[in-house]
Amino acid sequence: MASEAADSSAVGASAAGSPGAGSSAADPSAADSSGPGGSSGTAAAAGLVGRGIADITGEIAECGMLGYGMAYQQSAGLHTRLRARAFAFADSAGRRLMVVVCDLPLMFGSIVQAVLPRLPDGYTDSNVMLTATHTHCGPGGYAHHALYNGNTGGFRPQTFGAIVDGIVEAALAAHADLAPAALRLAHGTLENASANRSRRAFERNPADERAHFPLAVDPQTTVLTVERDGRLVGALNWFAVHNTSMTNQNRLVSADNKGYAGYHWERVVSDVDYLDRAPADFIAAFAQTNAGDMSPNLDLEAGHGPTDDMFENTRIIGTRQSEAAAALAEKAPLADPFDLVLDHRITYVDMADVRVRPEFTGDGRPHRTSGPAGGATSFAGALPDGPTHFKGFDAEQNRILGALSQRVVYPLSARARDAQAPKPIALPGGLVNKLIPLVQQRLPVQLLRIGPLYLIGLPFEVTITAGLRLRRTVAAVVGADVSDVLVAGYSNAYGHYTTTPEEYDAQMYEGGSTLFGRWQLPALQQIASELATAMRDGVGVGSGTPEPDLSGRRHNRGAKPPAEVVPPRGKSFGDQLSFARNGRVVAAEFVAAHPSIDLRRGSTYLTVERETEPGKWVRVADDGDWSTRLHWARDRAGDEQVRPRVPLRSRTAGPGRHATVRIEWDAGEAPPGRYRLSYHGNTPRGSFTGTTAPFEIG
Structure with a gap:
């Protein structure tokens, strides 16, 4: 397991130990056994x-x-x-x-x-x-x-x-x-x-x-x-x-x-x-x-x-x-x-049609929400966290859509103008929703x-x-x-x-x-x-009308399954292709099956094991650990030598029928000993495991 260096920041604390005043049971007929402020x-x-x-x-x-x-x-x-x-x-x-x-x-x-x-x-x-x-x-x-x-x-x-x-x-x-x-x-x-x-x-x-x-x-x-x-x-x-x-x-x-x-x-x-x-x-x-x-x-x-x-x-x-x-x-x-x-x-609540009372609007007048509309800046993305792939959208303004909204959309609809202006509308979601469920x-x-x-x-x-x-x-x-x-x-x-x-x-x-x-x-x-x-x-509220169940609609019948993966000629699933290490980071590459054959939910695609006595191996990490990473790719790209801890940006999904998986493990402060890496996969015919030869961590 990789070491986790301590990191701290300013923390101030206070504690709360008694309930706030005036709550009651969701069922009005149910008695509140403690009452406000009770503490045992x-x-x-x-x-x-x-x-x-x-x-x-x-x-x-x-x-x-x-x-x-x-x-x-x-x-x-x-x-x-x-x-x-x-x-x-x-x-x-x-x-x-x-x-x-x-x-x-x-x-x-x-x-x-x-x-x-x-x-x-x-x-x-x-x-x-x-x-x-x-x-x-x-x-x-x-x-x-x-x-x-x-x-x-x-x-x-x-x-x-x-x-x-x-x-x-x-x-x-x-x-x-x-x-x-x-x-x-x-x-x-x-x-x-x-x-x-x-x-x-x-x-x-x-x-x-x-x-x-x-x-x-x-x-x-x-x-x-x-x-x-x-x-x-x-x-x-x-x-x-x-x-x-x-x-x-x-x-x-x-x-x-x-x-x-x-x-x-x-x-x-x-x-x-x-x-x-x-x-x-x-x-x-x-x-x-x-x-x-x-x-x-x-x-x-x-x-x-x-x-x-x-x-x-x-x-x-x-x-x-x-x-x-x-x-x-x-x-x-x-x-x-x-x-x-x-x-x-x-x-x-139908958020497209809420009549808001004056005490909540801030200007002393009643107002009304309108159908969903995405603004131009929503398509640009939040730049400090990463832009979207939509080209031509600016994080601050969009003059073309702004002018279109101000000169065409808002003059035609006083309700849209009151609810949505000054938004430069890029996607009239309310209109699209009438054709296909776009947003809830x-x-x-x-x-x-x-x-x-x-x-x-x-x-x-x-x-x-x-x-x-x-x-x-x-x-x-x-x-x-x-x-x-x-x-x-x-x-x-x-x-x-x-x-x-x-x-x-x-x-x-x-x-x-x-x-x-x-x-x-x-x-x-x-x-x-x-x-x-x-x-x-202690009274109930109107439940309103939930969104309908859309699971039976045609567009929810499932995406096209992934293309088939087969091992290269002369190889079998799980065969090791390479092994490399960089300090205390080790990596191994194997002939891979497609992970979607079995998602291995509640299980793992990889294990790191330590030999505790001759012939006895104990798992010390798996694919749920911070110390491990698993890279999967169709067709091999790059050197025969695996470069640990380097994102595989060049390994994009393609038409290839072969696939590889690379397992990386950062040994961190793991104790000295003999270790091995294993890759666990599935084919339509059953499961398999590929394992490296033992290696030493000093």
Whole structure:
């Protein structure tokens, strides 16, 4: 296992130990056994908590990656596996709740619709939150809306199945693991782990909101700890930063900095074995909050800051999140554990037609959202995290589309002008949706309560100031401190960005990607206020009309399967082709099968083994470890000598019928001894393994 050098940053901590005022059961007939402010200090009275973790890695070869929207960014190997980390909760009144944090680019309604029917009775769309960490280097093709399958050749049933099966597996494990636990909540600050990538838009906000974020970042890091018998067994962390340390030049499937944060803490605490299906001793999930304008690229250039190496940046930014959360967990016992009081509400809203009342619009007049429209800057991409492949789009303005919108679109529609101006419209999504489901319009807005913590579950990427307004809105209704109210972005579906109206007018990337117009945030504040009021008063809310199930539509019947792979003449699958080392980094290349024949979910494509006694080999690393990388390519390109730790940019998918896999392992601080690398693959006729000769690590 590679060594992990310590990295720290400024961390301040405070702890919260009692619920906010005025919450009640989701079922109005259910009694609230503790009442506001209750606290027991005993694990048994605090409630039941369960944890689960499972593999959700999809196709690691020849599948378009979701996030950057780059046509050439097709998966070509594996950096780190993707995980679903689930936490189930049950309070003394019998109410349930579940949060599942997924190493995915985005969460879609397609996944939610497939997962929920497979969960035990009592879990519904209202009390289950499926949320994505927003890695931009995961396989795509798992949406039922066409926009998100643009570089995948269509819908990808294998990736979709791996995600759904893994989430269900993690959720079932968490439910089965329910046991008495003590919960504590702590807040702190984490600096030097994020930067504001849209400062010009941020500066348009009112002075009091800018003063709340003096560095133009949201430094709050929040951790919810789970203890059993005085031992830390789980943690949920929320911190606002994009999961984009890995750039659009990377083609290895990767959980990025959020995934590394969980991996790092889990390995430090309990040395989790991800191939062991038994419940892990410790599970740490690093969830998103209002990260819409927060970049991990501290130099505001893709792949730069704090170093010029995207892999190292991933490790450093992930380590900073992990160590900040761990420091808070150490301080959390200073607070009494809180009684676990659960509550939940959800409503589905047609975001294209919300009538916003004057008290939320900011100008004292009623307004109305409109159909989804993508702005010109949304096609340019967020430059600090990497441009898109759409040529001719500028990150600041588009004179042609701007003039067309101002002179043609807006004069013809007063409603569009009020909702969307000054956006230079590049994609009238509302019109396209009438022909083919392009983006989701009926979107869920959710409010969860876990003791003192309130989570506003939104299917949007919310800027920090937009998030602050939402948090203040809910906090004022339920009587909570604003630090105890978090926006849980990227949850339950996806509807692109949400900015403040002031930021919207700047029409930078985030404003251009706020599909339903400048009144979108006020609309969400209005909806969140209604959910919070219902929760406070112990009454239900109208569920609204969910998005229809689109799984049966023709465009979701599956992408074309990958071309066949066969071994070269005179070779067999698994035959070793080369071996090389560079210091303590070793690499071996093998004749490969196509990884999509078997995704090896919950298993591994590679192992690193150490000889502990003559003839006895023990696994020390696999493809879920930071110390390993797997590169897959059709036809061999380049030298016979393998160059460890060099991205295979020249190895693009082509028409060749042969394939190779290169396994790399950084021995780091591994003890001296004899080791070997193995590649595990599958053909339609069965599995195979290729293994190197033993080699020495001094």
